[in-house]
Every structure is written in structure tokens, then in C-alpha cells.
Amino acid sequence: MIAARMARALVVLASILVAGGCTTLSTGKADRAQGVAFDARDRIVACERPSDACAAASALRDLGDRALEASAPSAPRHYALLLDRGPDALLARINLIRAARRSIDLQTYIFDEDDAGHLVLDELMAAARRGVRVRVLVDQLAALKKASTLAALSSAHANFDLRVYNPMFNDSRMSYPKYLMASLCCWDRLNQRMHSKLLLVDDAVGVTGGRNYQDDYYDWNAEYDFRDRDVLVAGPVALEMRENFEAFWTSPISVPAERLDDVGRLLLREGAPALEHIAFAAPDRVAQMSNEASDATRIDGLAAAAMPVGVVHFIADVPEKHQGENDTAENAGQRLRDIVESARTEVLLQTPYLVLSKEAQEMFRGMHARDNAPRVTISTNSLASTDAFIVYALSYKYKRRYLREFGFHIHEFKPFPASAPIDLAAIAAGAEEEGQRAALIAGAEEEERQKKRPPQQQGEAVATRYFGSGGGGANAPVPLQRAGVRIGLHAKSIVVDERIGVVGTHNFDPRGDTYNTESMVVIEDAGFARALADSIRGDMRPENAWVIAPRDKSPILPGIDYSLDKVSEELPIFDLWPWRYATSYDFVPGPECPAALPRDDPGFRRCYTPVGDFPEVSLGLKGLTTRIFTAFGAGLAPIL
Template sequence: MTLFRRFAALALAALLPACATLSPAQRDSAAQIAAQARPSQVDCERVDACAQPSPLRALGADAFAASTPEAPRHYALLLERGTDALLARINLIRSATTTIDLQTYIFDEDDAGRLVLEELIAAAKRGVRVRLLLDQLSALRDVETFAALAGAHENLEVRLYNPVLGRARINYPQYVLAAACCWRTLNRRMHTKLLLVDGAVGISGGRNYQDEYYDWDDEYVFRDRDVLIAGPTARAMDTEFDGFWRDRRAVPIEQLTDVGRHLLRNGVPAWPAPVYERPQRTAAMQRDAADAALVRERLADRAMQVGTVHYISDSPDKHADEGHVHAEASESLRALIESAQDEVLLQTPYLVLSQPAQQMFRDMQERPAPPRVIISTNSLAATDAFIVYALSHKYKRRYLREFGFTIYEYKPFPLDAPIDLSATGATMPASQPANAPLPARPRHPQGSATERERYRALSREYAALRYARRRANEPVPLRRAGVRMGLHAKSLVIDRRVGVVGTHNFDPRGDAYNTESAVVIPDPAFARALADSIRRDIAPANSWVIARRDKPPVLSGLEYSLGKVSEQLPVFDLWPMRYATSYEFVASAECPQPLPPDAPNFRACYRPVGDFPEVALGLKGLTTRIFTAFGAGLAPIL
């Protein structure tokens, strides 16, 4: 047998199971096994399901009491720190009296994910109806976990959104098959994120359910942002969740082929006792979530009173056609940006703009008095998706010159980030300064199997890259060790009067493929608070500023023209001199405050630090340049 035939035989053997599905009778039998195994008894007979009193849940009651149909009142709380965001979630889950609805893109089985699962099951057992809706490509790790959840309790139901090949989990050959047969369907993902308790208090924003989002990873953590909303808009959140839950694409897990087969062969496995990587940390979080005084001091007392709040959400109808027809989130956000008269302050981890967005910014720049557009995004050193960064790098001339952007790129070791380094679990040598980045834990160069699995969900904002090789897709090597921080917040402030926190990366995927959501608050005080948070991220201690590199002494016009022509090419953008580079602020008596790049004294106060500061240039630097040259065709799916 030739090598080709052997490969074809192996590929066929791997793909055949993916094509096999459960018969209707098998599917009914699996569903019956799960239903019969679900306990129906509850641990509490009280009307309130023995809910834990919560100052966060009380905000909802207060907001409803103060509201009228003509003048709604809300409380809004920015959740900047990862540990606070997890504390708020656990405390709210325990406060539920009737319902908990959770919708998310990534749900991992690490410490943070497992802790939330345990709390949801506990809520179901005390009498709360719990609905858990997960996007298929990034949901949990093991089929056995799904099978156990299928029969965990009568009050708990789990569904997966858009399960390609009718499965809960797919391996690499199955992914290849799905990409070959149904690429558009594969890319249509539910990126919407929402936790809603009793239809009264909701949390939405950038965070998924994984250690990296809650300052619990000792190698890489996300600087992210959520907003907690208490009040009447929670009803709109409930309506939008119901739309997803009832959609035909939201499939009960026991009806999926691999979960159903597991149930038919083995029955419903017992839900195992939790095993945490750092049990002391999870125990501390559980104690803190039960401490009403602590939750009030750290969270509830910081909530702001606001009036009208809008919840914008794409519906599953976005996936019924070409996507743009029902892209309500994208259209609403573009309308907000176009309304700006003075300033657009935008934060996104992945600066890759769709064609409509590019045209919008180009048109805005042509106004007689265009608004200032300030962008906070990732550097190559900080990002978790270097291929996406490569396209951002390719178009920096366009962003700066044609769209008038002022771009700040987040550092991998910011000195003033709202991240709890002590929560990561990394240890600091006694000789290391207190403000220095913490060292990463040692590991084998290839990574253990456990570590590879822990990384599995890290770079999954982009479904097209879901099964790329780990070493090709992980954050780039740096010149020094430490707990790396990457920006993941998606926020917007318009003219210091409207604040937006959501899930949309302001990218082509959010426009055409993913369902997205956003909380829009037209309140000047909230907008100022959000703007202050973003401005903290773009301060010199935390970000580099991007500006045009120094002009060459001769033929500068020719160099610019050649670079512009090369940039227009979809492939073979090989011109080595990029228009812009990164700059570091150098404080002095003459330069006491940071300046924007268009300030007259900018070059006297800033020094260039290269295109990829902090990066240990090597293969990743080369591949970044390769994707800059050849990757423009990926833009529609990035």
C-alpha cells in the first residue's frame, strides 16, 4: 500500500465516525435515559429557594422600585478586576430565587469554570431553574462532562448552539470535514455573553468562563471588562436569551451524537466531586461570595445610579442568511460612532476592521471638523492571536493617515493594570521588586498534555483558527518572563456622554459571523468612568503609542508611495519598511505629561522602540511579517 493510500485510509477511518449520527429511536432513548436519571427532589422547600441575601441582587429590587415606564432607573457597575467579576457571578448565582440564565462563548473545565458549574448545580438542587447555553466550538472538554450534566438535575438544562456535525465535541479530522462541507455554518458562532438572575440583574461584557478571564492563570491573563446592570433592562436581556434558547440551533446536549452514544452505552455518569488545581483559592472565593459586607464594600457600593439602559443583541436570525441583514449590534454601534462630534474612544483586542467600518471612519475623517478617534488595542507582545495582529500591523498607515486614529497598544507587563497578580498563583522571588512582572512557572518546552489542554481555549475568538497548531497560535515569545497580560475588553465611549460595554470586537467576524451583544448607557457620569478606565489602559506605563516612523533623509516620498502600493495588494505585501512603529514616553522636565502623536513636541518626548517591542524576535516575528504580506485574504473571517 502506498503512503498516499495509507494516509487516505487513516483519514477515512477518522472521518467515518463523524458522519454517523443517532437514529431517531436512539436519540429518543438517550433523552429518556437522561430524563429518568435526573433527580427531582430539592434541598429547600422555601419559596425563595433558600437564596443567599445579596447586596447585588438588592440593587435590582431597588431599581425596579424606583422605576416608572416613563423614567426607568438602573444601577450600573463596571467590573474591571477579574476576581471581582468572578465574585459578582458567584454571589449572584447564590442569590437567585427563581431563574438563572447563562449564555457564553467559552466555558472551560479549569478552576473558574468548574467553580461556576458547581454553583449552578447547587442552585438547581435548591429549586432554581438553570438554563446554560454554550457555543459548541468552545464548550467544556469531555463528552463525559456533558453526559453527567444531562442527568445532573431536573432544574438544570444545557444546550449547545450550532453544533456542527451534530456533536458536542469534534476532533481535528472532524473539524476538517466540517470546514470542507459547511464552512459558513462552522463560522457562525454565538459570541453573546450574558448571566441573568431572576430577570432582575444581568452581567454582560467580554469575559468567558475560564481562568484567564478572572486573574487565575499564572502565565497569561486577560485585562477584560464586564458591566452589571440591575433594573428593567434585565427584562430585555431575558427576552433576548429566550430567543436564543428556543431557536432550533440551540440543541439539548442529550440529543447530540457523541453525548447520546455515551448515555446509551454507559448511562448517566455520576457528577464527580470537584478537583481544583488551587483549592485554597477557590475556597477563599466561596467564602468571599458568602460575605455580604465584603460584597457590598467591594462591589455594590460602587454601583452608579443611571437612567435609561439599552441592551442590544443580535438574534439567531443573523445566522439565517448572509449575516449583515440582522447584524443589529454592528449597525447600532456604527450609528453611535457616526453620531460622535468630538471624540470616539474605542477599546478592542483585535484591530481588524470590516469594509463598512473602514468606510465609516474614512467618511468621518472627511468632515470639516472630524472627531478625534482614540484606539486602545493589543501589541504583538500582549495579544493572544498574533495572526490577527499581523493584519492590524499591515494597515497601520491606513488607520493613522486615512482614518485619523491615535492608536495605543497594550504592553504585556503593564505597571498599572486592574489585575490581581497575587490571584494568579505565580510566585515572586524575594529579590524581585514588588512592581516587577511575576515569573511564569517552569514547564517543558512542548508543554505537558494537561498544559496543552489548559491552553486549548485561549485563542478561540476566531473559529477559523480553532484547530491551528498550538505552538503556531499561542502568544509570541518575549524577552523576559512574567505573567503576561493581554487586552480583551470591548468598550466604547462617545463624546464623554455615552458608554458601551459589550462583546463585539468591532471586527468582520462580529459584523458577519458571530452574534454579539452590548450594553449602551447614555449617561455622562458612567461614560466618564468608562473613559477613565480606558485612559488608564493607554497611559505610558501600560501602552505604547503608535506613530509614523522618522522619515528617511532622502526619497521619503518614494518610500511612502511604494509602501502604500504594497499595502493595497491582497498578497505579496513585501515592502519591508512599515509606515508606523511603536513609541515609548520619556518623562523629563521638558516633557512632564504624555502627548498625542500630532503634538509639535511629540518626537522630543518619545523614543521609538521598534515594531514589536518586548518580543523575542525569531520565528514568530518572521511569521507575523509573512501574514502581513500574505494574510489579507483572511480579513473577512478574522
């Protein structure tokens, strides 16, 4: 019966897709669409210096030459630069693109058509026009918003190529009917996403980490920004990055944009569209970033912070992850667990989503059972700071397990951290620009409407207010008790014994192990590991994070309360016990409490006050739904 209903549903959905003109292009039509794009491509190179493609001088790009020259096959040398601040991460990317002499390879999960996205696209196209080979690989589910944008990019220049990873139904974007269809027919393939991120310049300098190409990652969103982290590495490891990128680029599931069905139809119907984008929402801020990217003093200062290091590894999944011969234990997630399990004294782990795979849980349980168990300290999001409250609900479900069975010391990021490396001035400046532009646009539109109204109505006043680009939705940030620019943690980093530092894309979650492709840089250098540890510990300072610790025991039958909580937690679906083992605590400084303390310190209760399970959150509907997903959502862990 169920199978028959599902079959009927698939037939209905297939009919909808066909009726909507969404049949797959034939090979011949795809070839003709590609021909339209190729014929339209500009082949003029605006540089008379082919030796370096008129590349700009750059201290960041020079790090690659210096590292390669100092390296020997048995003694590689590298430079590593932590990019903690969003504007610095964007500045480094633009500068490196301008400094490219031969090639630029860019791989990312999200590439938005906002200010940050368009600025980077403009720079990539300028590099192509001066003679640099540019290749861009994006994931379908979070790629550029419009098929016309992909058509324009694929037709723009002979030195620029764009491919889309794992395009379901061979389209650049998916409608809701198609998404539902994919969920029913092709669940595993739908969930296989390219979460890997890389910017590689001249096979000499690479940047990877948590950041995508969207305003939120560079302190350019007026409402919600990510506290994130990238690492720039220069030296021989760049060749490993190139090898992995080549595997993705040449994979059968990476499709040239012009051969996608919706893009191909547009090319066949209308020809190659012009490459254009709407005006920047905050043009002054964009201009300032563009100018700073060519400021030698500014770039020299950034490059001076790069650390000389020795052994660097690039660990990355292959594009056909978990398919056939690639379905082995030696994926990026397993190698990451091997690094963590090697800890002798301490593991610092920073992840936005504390939902662990079964393998990770068994590993941490075993590590905690050692005679001299290493201390495991976690920096992660609170419900108030996260962009994914459903995922947080599953983390909330297992806090007793995390504290008691794994020995975790958990610090949850506050939505308004006082000393995190966030550029509030850049956010404020952009918000003012966007507000002024929105008001001007609204005023102009209203003026046009006034002209069309009867004379007696034309004098009516119009009030406008700019609310930003944020929206609602089931997985949007929860409402808070006060207003302000909210910051959410998005960095994915690990430090082991202050001797190994890891920066990458893996959230240490089931999705990263099972579905997503991931990448990371592993640096075996004590100096770098200490610098990364200091950065993570900064996010755990009392002004930036709450501490998760056991709540005070109930005076009435505390053992029964704990036992019922544990039994309810073990249930696969119906976790309904309302009183949780742990809650959030905030540090209260004073004469007897001059510094923050770990939760197992004898003085912890004297220096910390409980602030509830969901501090800063305006509970309402989202508080209720968090508890609902805690109760019913355990089975969703692998895909969230």
C-alpha cells in the same frame, strides 16, 4: 478537476467518519438517550422555602429590586457597575448565583473545565438543587471539554438544563477530521459562532462583557491573563436580555446536550455518569473566592460602586444571524457603527483585535473627512501582549491607513503593564499552589515508578518543575525577551463624547459583523461614560501602553518610500514592502516631559523614543511569521 478532487476528498473524509462510528443517532435513539438522562435526574429540592429558593441575601441582587421599584414605563431606572478586575467579576457572578430566587440564564462562548469553570458549575448546580431553574447555553467550538461532562450535567437535576449552540455534525466536540470536513462542506455554518455572553438572574440583574468562563479571565492563570471588562446592569433592561436569551434557547440550532450524538451514545452505552471533576489546581484560592462571595461586607462594598443611570439598551444579534429574513443591516454591528458615527468630539474605542470591516473603514474615513472631525483614540493589543499574532499581523499591515486616512491615535497594550487592574497577588498565590500540587503529583507518580524499578535504580533523584498550562501553537502568544505573567487586552468597550458608554462582546471586527452573534449594553449617561472613559484611558497610560506614530522620514527619497509602502499596502495579497510607515514609541519622562502627549503634539518627538515595530518580542520564528501573514494574510481578515 479541482471540483472532482474536492468531491473525492469529501468522500474519503465521510468514510473516515463513518468508519469511526460517528454516524448520526436516529430520532428514536436520541429520544431514548434523552430518556436516560431525564430518568436519572435528581428531583429533590433541598429547600423548604419555595418563595425564594433559600436564596442568599445580596446587595448586588437587591440592585435589581431597587431599580425595578423606582422605574416607570416612561422613566426606566437602572444601576450599572463596571467590573474591571477579574476577581471582582468572578465574585459578582458567584454571589448573584447564590442570590438567585427563581431563575438563572447563562450564555457564553467558552466554558472551560478548569478551576473557574468548575467553581461556577458547582454553584449553578447548588442553585438548581435548592429550587432555582438553571439554563446554560454554550457554543460548540469552545464548550466543555468532554462528552462525559455534558452527559453528567444533563442528567444531574431536573432544574438544570444544558444546550449547545450550532453543533456541527450534532456532536459536543469535533475531531480534526470532522473539522476539516466542516471546512469543506459547510464553511459558513462552521463560522457562525455564538460570541454573545450573558448571566441573567431572576430577570432583574444581568452581567455581560468580554469574559468567558476560564481561569484566564479572572487573573487565575499563572502564565497569561486577560485584562477584560464586564458591566453589571440591574433594572428593566433585564427583560430585553431575557427576550434575547429565549430566542437563543428555543432556536432549532440550540440542541439539548443529551440529544447530541456523542453524548447520547455515551448515555445509551453507560447510563448517566456521576457529576464529578478533578481536584482544583489551586484549592486555597478557590476556597477564598467562595468565602468572599458570601462576605456581606465585601459584597456591600462592590454594590456601593454601582451608579444610578437612566436609559439603558441591550443590543444583541438573533441566533439565526444572516439567515433568510434575518440577513438585514440592522444587526448589532450596524447599530454599533451608528453609535460611533454619532460622535461630535471624541470616540474612545478599546478592542483586542484592530481589524476593521469595510463598512467600519468607510465610516472612519468619512468621519475623518469632516470639517470638525472627532478625535478617535484606540486602545488595542501589541504583538507582545496579544493572544492572536495572526490577527495582529493584519492590524500591522494597515497602520499607515489607520493613522493617515482615519486619523487614529493608537495605543498598544504592553505585556507587563505597570498599573492595569490585574490582581497579581491572586495569580502568584494560585501559581504557587499549582506548582506545589504538580510537584506532589509528580512525586507520587515517580514513587510508583521507583517501586517498579530494579533496586539499584530506586535511589535516583528526580527533579520536577512546573511550567503551567500554556502551550505552543500557531496562534499562541509570541515569545518575549523576558519572563513574567503576561497580560493581554480582551475588553471591548466604546465611549462617545463622554455621553454614551458601550460594554459588550463585539470586537468591532469583520467576524463580529459577518459570522459571530454579539451582544452589548449601551448606557446613555454622562457619569457612566466618564467612568468608562477613565478606565480605558488608564490602559493607555505610558506605563501600560506604547504609542503608535509615524517613524522619522528617511533622509533619502522619503516620498518614494512612502508611496511604495502605500502601493504595497493596497495589494490584496502580496504586501512585501519591509519598511512600514509607523512604529512604536515609549514615553520618556523628564523635566521637559512631565506628562504623556498625543502623537500630533509639537513636543511628541522630544518626549518619546522609538522602540521598534515589535517591542518586547523575541522575534525569531514568530517575528518572521508575523511579517509573512502581513504579506499574505489580508484575505483572511473576515474570518480572523
